[in-house]
Amino acid sequence: MLRDKRILVIIPARGGSKGVPGKNMKVLGGKPLILHTIDLARSLFDDDDICVTTDDEQIINLVKLTGLKVPFIRPKHLATDTVGMYEVLLHAIDYYEQHGKFYNIVLLLQPTSPFRKKEHIKDAISLYSENIDMVVSVKESTSNPYYNLFEEDENGYLHISKGDGVYVRRQDSPKVWEYNGSIYVMNVESLKSKPLSKFEKKIKYPMENIYSIDIDLPMDWELAEHYITLLPE
Numbered sequence: 001m002l003r004d005k006r007i008l009v010i011i012p013a014r015g016g017s018k019g020v021p022g023k024n025m026k027v028l029g030g031k032p033l034i035l036h037t038i039d040l041a042r043s044l045f046d047d048d049d050i051c052v053t054t055d056d057e058q059i060i061n062l063v064k065l066t067g068l069k070v071p072f073i074r075p076k077h078l079a080t081d082t083v084g085m086y087e088v089l090l091h092a093i094d095y096y097e098q099h100g101k102f103y104n105i106v107l108l109l110q111p112t113s114p115f116r117k118k119e120h121i122k123d124a125i126s127l128y129s130e131n132i133d134m135v136v137s138v139k140e141s142t143s144n145p146y147y148n149l150f151e152e153d154e155n156g157y158l159h160i161s162k163g164d165g166v167y168v169r170r171q172d173s174p175k176v177w178e179y180n181g182s183i184y185v186m187n188v189e190s191l192k193s194k195p196l197s198k199f200e201k202k203i204k205y206p207m208e209n210i211y212s213i214d215i216d217l218p219m220d221w222e223l224a225e226h227y228i229t230l231l232p233e
Contacts, residue, residue, distance in 0.1 A: 005125070008103040008188075009041050009049055010092050013111055014079050015056025019217045024059055024111050026221070029228040032062060033215070036114035042068065044121060049103075051092050055079035071095060086195045093188060104130070106186045112215040113182035114224065115231060116207075124183045124205040133190040133199035137183035139212040146173040177204055180212035 013024045013034050020026065024034040031039075034052075041050050052063050055074040063070050072095055078088055089106060096103065105128065107121070120137070127135045143149055145161035147170045152158055159165075167173040183205060190199060210231065213224050 005105060006103045007045065007049060007105045007107050007125070008051060008093065008096060008101075009045050009107045009109060010089060011037055011041065011050065011052045011109050011111060012085065012088055013052060013054040013056065013059050014074070015054065015059060016079070016081070018081075020215060020221050023215060023221070024054075024056075025062065028114060028221075028224060033114055034059065034062070034111040035066070037109050037111045037116075038063065038066060038068060040116065040118065040121070041109060042066075044118060051096070053088060053092050084195075086191075089186075089191055093191065104188050106184075106188055106191060108184035108186065110181055110214075113180065113213065114215070115211045115213055115227065116182045117211070120205075120207060120211065121183060124185050127203050127205060128185045128187075130187065132201040132203055133187050134196075134201075135183075135185040135203045135205055137180050137207050137212075138177040138204045139180045139207055139209055141176045141178040143178075144170060144173050144176050146176075177206070180207055181214035182207060182212060 011034070017023045025032050028036065038052065047068055050068060052059070052068065052070050053072070053074050054060060054070070055076060060070045060073065074088070074091070077083070078091055085108070089108065093103070093106065107125070109116070124135050124137060146163040146167050147160070149161045150158040151161050163173070210227055213220065213227055215221055215224055
């Protein structure tokens with residue numbers, strides 16, 4: 001069972017957002033965006049193991065209204081455009097360890113991916129083992145270095161990135177994957193020893209496109225408003 005594992009659920013929700021201003025508080029499908037992720041996390045994990053890390057007072061007040069505690073206010077130096085997720089995760093892990101709580105897994109759930117389901121999280125966690133760095137959710141990419149991605153040579157001519165043009169149909173090309181931003185199941189010891197970009201032992205968890213919306217730009221929000229009417233209950 002998930003509640004038997006030592007999993008710290010981290011939900012990052014910085015106040016500033018340039019692509020969709022105030023998106024974590026923006027209403028999608030009848031409730032603020034961040035609550036889609038918080039409600040799902042609470043249906044699977046104990047409140048004491050859920051960490052909303054934010055610098056924003058409005059978000060803090062909203063979370064508190066749900067009955068979920070916000071353990072700390074994220075320091076300003078960890079809430080800028082230039083700070084990566086790695087530093088935010090380490091800060092949260094350190095906070096809990098300083099308070100005597102030690103976890104061996106971090107489950108990162110970004111509020112910008114509101115369409116994940118319980119089954120997705122359970123299935124992703126079931127793929128995890130302590131000898132890997134991370135299980136990460138992905139979707140199949142339509143951009144493929146064997147078929148329709150090109151690089152420019154020293155003469156300015158375009159050449160297929162991989163495979164020397166062997167594949168003439170996309171269907172015959174090797175599948176390639178891209179992170180969809182929804183689920184990251186990470187080894188805490190790996191996080192403490194190296195940044196996410198240095199993770200080598202990564203296992204994919206594929207998700208369908210309809211569940212892979214990652215809201216970053218206004219057009220993503222419009223797509224999410226359309227998709228939410230199509231999702232099964």
